[in-house]
Amino acid sequence: AMKAEAEAARGKAEQARAETALARDALARKQELLDTLLRIERLPLDDAKVVEELEVFERGLAGAPGEELLRRQLARLYLLHGDWQHAAETALDAALTVSLAEPPPFTDVFTAYALRTTRVGLDEFNRHLEGRGPYFGDLRPSTLEALAARGWPEESGFPAFARALRAVCSEGDQDLTVAEAELGDAVARADHPSTPLGTQAALRIFQGHLAFHRGEARARQGLDPAEEFARAVAFADAALETGAHASFAHLLRALALRATIRDGDPASASPALDACEAALAADPTLGLAYAVRQGIHQRVRAPALVLEADASAALRFRPGDGQLHHWRGQVRLQLGQEGAQPWGAAGWGRRAQADFEAAVATWDRVAGAHGFNVGQVNSRVGLSSALLLQGDLRAALETLERCEALSAGAGSTPAEQNAQRSALTQHVALLLQSQRLDAARPRLERLLARWPDDPNGVYFRGLERLLQGDRPGAEAALARLLELAPESVMARDLREKLAAR
Known part of the structure; x- marks a missing residue:
């Protein structure tokens, strides 16, 4: 009986030691994960590698001690680095572990x-x-x-x-x-x-x-x-x-x-x-x-300067946010097109270029994890305008070539179709502006075939006909444009160009 009691006591002691070891290992694992999160949190907000590290960290979370808490912390870090989609999904995952x-x-x-x-x-x-x-x-x-x-x-x-x-x-x-x-x-x-x-x-x-x-x-x-x-x-x-x-x-x-x-x-x-x-x-x-x-x-x-200040204020808190960079890039484009001081057209163009490039980097990274993202196209369209403000037509056209390739993967939602149309419209505009008619014509045909009532496409048809010396064709385009957008700047511009011929 004494021997049996001793064996039972030894068994309990061994079980207690095993449980203590497991608890110690779990605590060490939890601390290791928290330390990793802390290290990632200390990286610069605009470091492109941060989101990649967070994704690697997330893959090792399943079944980890304190998983719910860790996922909540992870969601917060995704958000700090501008990846709200991952943040939202991680918050849902945290709910599933409760x-x-x-x-x-x-x-x-x-x-x-x-x-x-x-x-x-x-x-x-x-x-x-x-x-x-x-x-x-x-x-x-x-x-x-x-x-x-x-x-x-x-x-x-x-x-x-x-x-x-x-x-x-x-x-x-x-x-x-x-x-x-x-x-x-x-x-x-x-x-x-x-x-x-x-x-x-x-x-x-x-x-x-x-x-x-x-x-x-x-x-x-x-x-x-x-x-x-x-x-x-x-x-x-x-x-x-x-x-x-x-x-x-x-x-x-x-x-x-x-x-x-x-x-x-x-x-x-x-x-x-x-x-x-x-x-x-x-x-x-x-x-x-x-x-x-x-x-x-x-x-x-x-005033546009007020809008630029709005976007800059937001970016002080979230410097890695692609959407905020896109907004500020749009406002800086407007300031550049107005030739506003203190930077003038080229100076604002350089600043807009930096914003759009930051936005593009974000969307490309998100697309790598989630598939096509409309921001990949929209921010590149903005980037092409910023390059054009600086007089770099070649780089602007190369950017739009990339846009065209990306937009081929667009789906059928309105946002995706708007991105596709925006890229094609900008490309046709620059090709006509540089009188590259052979490259502009097939793209213009695609634009009009897909969106026949788009005033931009009809306006470009009028410009293309004028550049070809086809006055009746340009007049027909103007008549159609006056039906679609009679008070538009495009209608007035095409009318003035026809009158000058």
Whole structure:
């Protein structure tokens, strides 16, 4: 009996030592991973190798001790380095690793949603809204389905919340009926004092975003969107009362309050601008807040130097953000085309070139992980204009050749088609400007075949006919242009060129 007891004691001691060793190894592994993240975090924000290192680090995370915490940290680092798509996906992955013994990860899922909707460029965001409903189509619906079925009780409201987001991510729910029904269920189930403030805020902001998208849809249909935008503001205010997710709530207010702005009237823009400033005070790295502010300034016709200052302010916080570099490049192009001081056309062109090259590097890196990205084309089109401002026609044309090759991989979404058309339009314009008719003609034919009612293409047809000495052909193009865009600068220019012949 004594021998058996001794053996049992030895067995327990060995088991305890093994468990201690495992715990020690797990702790060491966790510390090693945290140290690696810390090392990456200390690298310069504009170092192109950072995102590659983060991707390598992510591949080794599965099953690691403290995986949920590490994935949240990883999402934050992706965001700091301008890769909001990876940040959103990593936040979703963090939600999947949460133990069912813990409260449902509303905040992780909402963070993924908010990142996906508030870090994209405003122009890209609006272009997508014009053709395909809400801009969440690549937020991995399969992951959202897995979250909805993960096992948290329906009483928590979390499965309904995940299903609502899944519906928003579906092209088949452009009227948001399914999403609003699921979200209403989630809100009703989570409406009790024990619900965390972050969850309450997330649900209210999500409701506000759905109202905002309904308002956008009504505006596109020529209907009055005021009621839906007012609902969005009310939901944002309700979220602000919780004190959680303040930056996202203020940004929602700014997006909805844009509808109250009158073109050319700075005073009418004050509420929306105040909301932007409040969003940035809560989170100075919130990229879309700068974009919304820039859009408001453009609408009330603020000087381009104000817009350039907006973009520069954003880049101080996020120097590796490709979208911010693209925005600033666009503004600097405008300043260069105006010959604004202190740099003049060539000086602003050099500065715009640096911004577009930084943007191109970001989009190419993202495309390597996710496939074709419209920024690859759009930023190269801007780069060609910046090179042209400096008088480097050869480099501009080479850049557009690359654009043309990349845009061949574009899909059918409006944003992708707009990028393809923009690249082709710019290429035809430069070839005609340099009187390279043999190269311009086949591209012009492709442009007109694909977009026959595009005023740019019709204008280029008129220029091409003039350069060929075909006055009747140029006059026919002018007649068509006057039908499509009678008050445009292009129509006036073509008319003047015909009169001078």
